[in-house]
Amino acid sequence: MTEEGHGAAEVVDSVIGALADPTRRRLLDVLAAQGQATATTLAQQLPVSRQAVVKHLAVLDAAGLVTGSRVGREVRYAVRPDALDTTARWMASLAAEWDRRLARIKRVAEAAEAAADARRPD
Amino acid sequence: MTEEGHGAAEVVDSVIGALADPTRRRLLDVLAAQGQATATTLAQQLPVSRQAVVKHLAVLDAAGLVTGSRVGREVRYAVRPDALDTTARWMASLAAEWDRRLARIKRVAEAAEAAADARRPD
DNA sequence: TCGAGGTGCAACTCTGGAGTTGCAGATGAT
DNA sequence: ATCATCTGCAACTCCAGAGTTGCACCTCGA
Numbered sequence: 001m002t003e004e005g006h007g008a009a010e011v012v013d014s015v016i017g018a019l020a021d022p023t024r025r026r027l028l029d030v031l032a033a034q035g036q037a038t039a040t041t042l043a044q045q046l047p048v049s050r051q052a053v054v055k056h057l058a059v060l061d062a063a064g065l066v067t068g069s070r071v072g073r074e075v076r077y078a079v080r081p082d083a084l085d086t087t088a089r090w091m092a093s094l095a096a097e098w099d100r101r102l103a104r105i106k107r108v109a110e111a112a113e114a115a116a117d118a119r120r121p122d
Numbered sequence: 123m124t125e126e127g128h129g130a131a132e133v134v135d136s137v138i139g140a141l142a143d144p145t146r147r148r149l150l151d152v153l154a155a156q157g158q159a160t161a162t163t164l165a166q167q168l169p170v171s172r173q174a175v176v177k178h179l180a181v182l183d184a185a186g187l188v189t190g191s192r193v194g195r196e197v198r199y200a201v202r203p204d205a206l207d208t209t210a211r212w213m214a215s216l217a218a219e220w221d222r223r224l225a226r227i228k229r230v231a232e233a234a235e236a237a238a239d240a241r242r243p244d
Numbered sequence: 245t246c247g248a249g250g251t252g253c254a255a256c257t258c259t260g261g262a263g264t265t266g267c268a269g270a271t272g273a274t
Numbered sequence: 275a276t277c278a279t280c281t282g283c284a285a286c287t288c289c290a291g292a293g294t295t296g297c298a299c300c301t302c303g304a
Binding site for chain 1: 135138139141142144154155157158200201202203204206207209210211213214216217218219220221223224227
């Protein structure tokens, strides 16, 4: 059930959720540095058990941040930039929207103040 | 203790942590839509108590996503795009780095395969 | 065929944090 | 002066999920 995370919103949500855990971020770092790795290998380089790594990889896979392929008796995982990039873009556009809103509200506030000044010129 | 989150890494970590909670994301949406709001007002528009909102606002403030200023007996909060923008940029550059690593590893793999082919032409 | 190394499943513990309620302390309006 | 309203602090409940251990199941090499 690797399933593509259809809606962009869902992708973003799962990516943020996946990235929220520090261990998962370290896992991604190690994996990105090596390009390829199995759960067993990764567990040796991290302060957690193999099973913990397996669960984290499942979460990361569900978020589309990682992909695993079977090679003989082992499963090799690799990093996957697309979902991360999608999330980055979403976040940037959200920040831009906040900026626009703030600018607009500021304008309105200044206009209101100017009107108030005009109304009470005592 | 609103404290600026000096290191960029710390900012990113706290922002991701703050954004991980669905209620906090909704809170930010409502706040961004209104420009200004108090904890009491926000609680009325969300399915949680005022105290819950207060705690969320504290987390968001610590992450630099929100800022609050006292006006008389109430505290008005507003959204703050900078930290979000920083995180978006960080995320985009991370995705780019992953891309570079993957491209490099692919080249190495292809080179190795080509060498293997040359070595066993039986 | 048999052992070693890897994966997968299940049950369990335990802590962080999301949410609640209750009450005390400010502050504005009348 | 008083009441209504908003904030702030504290103690509490509750559960998702991070991590563990144990065991069964494959697959490769000798």
